[in-house]
Amino acid sequence: MDLDRLAALLTPEGAEALTAAADVATDDPLSAASALRARSIPPELAASALTQAVLRRKAEAKFGADARAMFFTRAGLEQATRAEVATRRAARLAASGARTVADLGCGVGADAIAFARAGLRVRAVDADPVTAAVAAANVTALGLADRVSVAAADARDVALDDVDAVFCDPARRTAAGRRVFDPNAYSPPWDFVVGLAGRVPRTVLKLAPGIDHDLVPPGAEAEWVSVRGEVVEAAFWCGPLAAVPRRATLLRDGEAHELTGSGQESAPVGPVRRYVYDPDGAVVRAHLVAEFAATVGGTLADPTIAYVYADAATATPYARCLEIIDTLPFSVKRLRSALHARGVGRITITKRGSAVDVERLRRDLRLTGDAELTVVLTRVAGAQTALLCVPA
Numbered sequence: 261m262d263l264d265r266l267a268a269l270l271t272p273e274g275a276e277a278l279t280a281a282a283d284v285a286t287d288d289p290l291s292a293a294s295a296l297r298a299r300s301i302p303p304e305l306a307a308s309a310l311t312q313a314v315l316r317r318k319a320e321a322k323f324g325a326d327a328r329a330m331f332f333t334r335a336g337l338e339q340a341t342r343a344e345v346a347t348r349r350a351a352r353l354a355a356s357g358a359r360t361v362a363d364l365g366c367g368v369g370a371d372a373i374a375f376a377r378a379g380l381r382v383r384a385v386d387a388d389p390v391t392a393a394v395a396a397a398n399v400t401a402l403g404l405a406d407r408v409s410v411a412a413a414d415a416r417d418v419a420l421d422d423v424d425a426v427f428c429d430p431a432r433r434t435a436a437g438r439r440v441f442d443p444n445a446y447s448p449p450w451d452f453v454v455g456l457a458g459r460v461p462r463t464v465l466k467l468a469p470g471i472d473h474d475l476v477p478p479g480a481e482a483e484w485v486s487v488r489g490e491v492v493e494a495a496f497w498c499g500p501l502a503a504v505p506r507r508a509t510l511l512r513d514g515e516a517h518e519l520t521g522s523g524q525e526s527a528p529v530g531p532v533r534r535y536v537y538d539p540d541g542a543v544v545r546a547h548l549v550a551e552f553a554a555t556v557g558g559t560l561a562d563p564t565i566a567y568v569y570a571d572a573a574t575a576t577p578y579a580r581c582l583e584i585i586d587t588l589p590f591s592v593k594r595l596r597s598a599l600h601a602r603g604v605g606r607i608t609i610t611k612r613g614s615a616v617d618v619e620r621l622r623r624d625l626r627l628t629g630d631a632e633l634t635v636v637l638t639r640v641a642g643a644q645t646a647l648l649c650v651p652a
C-alpha cells in the first residue's frame with residue numbers, strides 16, 4: 261500500500277472496486293483478478309482492492325463487522341489491538357474522567373476508534389505516513405472523524421500540555437517485520453515511552469506480554485490480558501489510573517474475568533493432590549498464581565512452577581482443571597508402559613518445568629489404542645514427574 265493506492269481506493273471508483281473485490285476475494289487470486297477485469301476495473305485498482313478484500317476478511321477476527329468498511333496494511337493489521345481489548349481499555353480511560361487522549365503511534369487506529377466510541381476526543385499520530393492515512397480513512401469510514409484527528413508525525417514531537425491522557429503502543433518489530441524483545445529497540449524508544457507518565461499523569465502503555473516486571477513504573481498497575489486463553493498484551497496504567505499493583509484480565513465468550521493482587525505473594529507448597537489446575541497465561545504472567553491458588557484452596561508442588569493442586573474440582577474461569585489418575589517419576593519407559601497398559605493412543609501433553617522435547621517424546625512413546633489422556637510433565641519437589649490426567 262502507498263498513499264496513491266489508498267487515495268484511489270477512497271474514490272467512488274475505488275469503492276465500487278472494493279465492493280466487487282469483496283464478492284470474489286475467496287476465489288483463487290487469478291480468477292478473482294480476471295473477474296474484476298471483466299468488470300472493467302483498471303488492473304492496479306483491482307489489485308489494491310483485492311488485497312484490501314483479503315485483509316478485511318482476515319481482520320474480521322479482530323474487528324468483527326467493522327472490518328468490512330476499514331482499510332489495512334498487512335503490518336498494521338498484525339499489530340492492531342483486538343476491538344474487544346481496545347473497547348475495555350477505552351471504557352476504563354473514559355471512566356477515569358479523561359475527555360481527551362493522545363494516541364502516540366496509532367497504527368491503523370484500533371485504539372483511537374475505541375477511545376472515540378467511548379466518548380473521548382483523540383489526537384492520533386503515526387510516524388509512518390501511509391499508516392496515518394489508513395487510520396484517517398478508518399475513522400472517516402466509521403463516522404468518527406469529528407472526534408479523531410490523525411496526523412503523520414513523530415510521537416516525540418507531539419505537544420501534550422492540552423490532553424488529559426496519553427496512550428502509547430510502541431512498535432515492537434524491526435522494519436523487516438521481525439519481533440524485538442528489548443524495550444530499548446521499541447519505536448518510539450522505551451525512555452520516551454516510560455517518560456510519558458511524568459508528563460501526563462493519566463498514561464496507559466500497551467506492551468508485549470513478555471515485558472519484564474522490573475520495567476513497571478513505580479506505583480503503576482500492570483495488567484495482562486488474554487483472549488480465549490491466549491495472552492495478547494500487557495498494559496501499564498500509570499498515575500491516577502493505577503488501581504491495584506497487578507491485574508489479570510481474561511476475555512472469553514463476551515465475558516471478562518479479572519483477578520487482582522500484589523504480584524508478590526507465594527502460594528503454599530504441598531504434595532500432589534487429586535486435581536491439577538493449569539492457570540491462564542494472563543494469571544501466570546501477572547504473577548497472580550498465589551491469588552488464584554487461594555480461590556481454589558490450592559497449593560503448589562514446586563514453589564517455582566505454576567501448576568496448582570487441590571482436593572476438589574472448583575469451577576473457575578482462571579484455569580483449566582484436570583483430574584490426576586496416576587503420578588509417575590518421569591522416564592520414557594515408565595510413561596510408555598503406563599500408557600500402553602491403559603490402551604492410550606492419543607495424548608495431549610502440557611508441561612511446565614520440564615525440558616522434554618514433546619514431539620520427540622510422542623515419537624518415542626509409539627502409542628496405539630483408543631483411549632485418550634492428558635500428560636502433564638512437571639517437577640514435583642525437584643523431581644521430574646509425569647501426571648496422567650483426564651478432564652475434571
Ligand SMILES: C[S@@+](CC[C@H](N)C(=O)[O-])C[C@H]1O[C@@H](n2cnc3c(N)ncnc32)[C@H](O)[C@@H]1O
Nearest residue numbers: 340341365367368369370387414415429447448
Ligand atoms: C503497535 S503499532 C500501534 C497499533 C495501534 N495501537 C492499533 O491498535 O492499531 C505501533 C505504531 O507506532 C508507529 N511508530 C513507530 N515509531 C513511532 C514514532 N516515533 N512516532 C509515532 N509513531 C511511531 C508505527 O508506525 C506503528 O504503526
